Amino acid sequence: MAFLIRLTLSLILAGIFPMTVFGIQDDPDSTNILDLPIERLLNLEVVVSTPLKKNMKLHEATTAIFVLTGDEIQRSGYRSIPEALRLVPGIQVARIDANKWAVSSRGFNGIFTNKLLVLIDGRSVYTPLFSGVFWDSQDILMEDIDRIEVIRGPGASTWGANAVNGVVNVITKHSRQTQNGFLHLGFGSEEPGFGELRYGDKFGEYGTYRVYSKFNRRNNLVRLDGTPGADRWHTFQNGFRADWNISDADFLSMQGDVAFGTIGQMYSVIQQTPTLNFMAYDGTATTGIGNVIGRWEHDFSNTNNTILQCYIDHYQRDDVTLSGKINTYDIDFLHNLTIGEYHQIIWGTGYRFTQDDLDNTNVMWFTPSAKTTSILSMFVQDEIKLYSDRFHMTLGSKFERNDYTGWEIQPNIRMHVQLSRNQTLWAAVSRAVRTRSRAEDGLHAYTDVIQLPLNHRWWLSMNGTESFKSEELLSHEIGYRNQISSRIFMDVALFYNKYDHLRTYEPNAFKAGPVGDNLNFEIPLFFSNNMYGNSRGGEIVIDFSLTNWWRIYSAYSYLRIKMYLDEAALAKNPLYPYIKATPIADLAKGTEGESPRHQFVLHQSLEISDNLHMDAFLRYVDTLLKLDVPSYINADISFHWQYAKNLGFSVVGQNLLHTQVMEWDPSYAQISGSLNQRGLYGSVQWSF
């Protein structure tokens, strides 16, 4: 198999090579362009020097960064952030049920993916509970997205702990870009109705704002066994953003959102009422979120500016498994400055304060049930020009103190070489950690049942512990970018990641005792850090604009994870042999088999006429061995017809190749997942 990949890769590259040599040559009439008629100028291809927003970061970047522009997202017809992330190389996205997603970067996927940091306008939407993201509660007006920047690989030296395998940065538009009114209404087979209303205007001489309101309804999907599901996803969200240029050098932004969700849940959980038993449960979770962000930018000069950002975030969830509320208060300061000719320094400091108050349910409880934690962080980064403008080196580190594991240092070193005008080579070595989450510190939940001698069902419980250490990553990356011709862009990134102290579970006692009238047999499992291993792989992107109206973008991602249990350390635990034979101990294989080895995306963007666009997507995702999820190919097509300047219509078909497709099997997590379904929707957009 590995050989096959190498061969394919060589062929792809070999295919590109001749293209560059004999490829598209633009007419060489370098007669003075001032003599050309203006009509001719409009059709003159240029060498883009200050790149498009899409490629702006790519030129200088010393990370595997990918930018999805707002325009691309809008044209795709995708209506949620995880769906849009399907287009990003190196990102694994699986729809678990109508409202749940497994999203990860470079592997380690799961419902509780804990190595990916997600930010919306600088606000972390990563829950401290289990270091993952409640995707069912993250929504945004898709039309307000300016861009989504995705970094594969560690971003910890600037973003801090938990930016282990990737960072997703959703950035919304400045309110100046969203003036006047906008209405978007649509409905379809899987989307029984959605509506978005936005209005923007000016205030004072130097201010602009927008307010929006949206609702989204998504239908139940079908359970893995084919019966109708109960996983509808209804949200209602309102928000605003105001930007104010208060003085020559000061820029103020305020924004906020309030949202409510009614989210169908399908569980088969173990609960204690009063004895332990399985409970199949179809119910509804309700969520409430609210946040306010304030940002103040001050320019001392063009090369010296500061940003101060504060936010308050409230999250509330009422569910049969997990109920409670979390408040986060965060303040961050950032200073960008250039010293002399060679040093560009960014340093910053931040403080985050998190308060939670969780209700014990019959399924899980936290000790203590309310906790306050804080994180203090600092980072500094210096980008040094070493040899003319062509060779840069970046040194940086984050220093972070959290209440669970104390100080964490996460340094990195990055190099960037401009090989020629069109191509760059970069390499990086970085360290990142994932710190203990609230769950790993104080959770108690029943997760499984096993049959042991003594003829009893022994219930396994998952327990947080204060001895859980941080998971560690040492990452080695190398990347290469080439603007092969004005029409072909290629981006390759390779990585070799070494992980240590990854999470495992170990029993520390057998407990048998009466609970009410019955006997309970329990094996409490505690989190420990006895897995290590490595992952390697790469992503290759080829962006080919065949003509001005036809663009083909393709991305291939390869990922291979090798995990090992530290048997020597586990053997010290006298009880470990008892669970060794159970699936729960099969963590190494589990981690390896939860992420697809091969992924491929082909995106065609076609301007059929001036006001008719088509975007088609073909996605291939390899088998998930551990979950018995077969590989699949699926397709989405989106048509957009701009009938008039202020009136447009879209028709979007999603998951077209299968009436139903399994993308994930979460049954081990006591959630009864769903099959993703073919869907069609139509919508109308009106600007006023």
Next chain:
Amino acid sequence: MRRDVRHTPYIWWLVIIVSVGISISYANTAPKNAGQPTEYEVKAAFLFNFAKFVEWPVSALVSTDSVLIIGVLAPEDVVDVFKEVIGQKVVKNRRILIRQYYWYRDIEFCHILFVGNNESKRLPRILNFIKNKPILTVGDQIEGFAEAGGIINFVLNDKLVNFEINPTAAKRLDIQISSKLLRLATIVDDDQEARE
């Protein structure tokens, strides 16, 4: 026991990439781009054409004798390209002078003001500073330029440089834009006018 992992595949990839990369770089070096102008060369040519197809009100012209001043609020390298391509060139019997401004408050009289993308967040202040002066403002791919009251905005359409025009903003300043230029542009409305 920790097993060391085989590095072979990783190195394999590396070898392929680097060797292909190097060969591409050889293939790419000299002849490439020779016939292809850069983005800012073309933008300079557009500025030259804007000067050709725009009529300023008389008040704007009497003050200066025979020059046409293009103010540039953008980084040095952009200014250098402009100077090289259109500096001292003659359009409608006027010699083009490129003048760089480092700070918007330094803006004095000019016929055309090119506002670089790096100035986009300061845009409301810039436009307010030159309010009511007959200056043809040209934005460098600044989103919402017209909505803020700017006149012409460059847009990059794949590898093509195109532009948008906000005729109402021009009309307010008595700047006449030839119908030819309007025909080639994407017309955008200035919302203030539209709503009134």
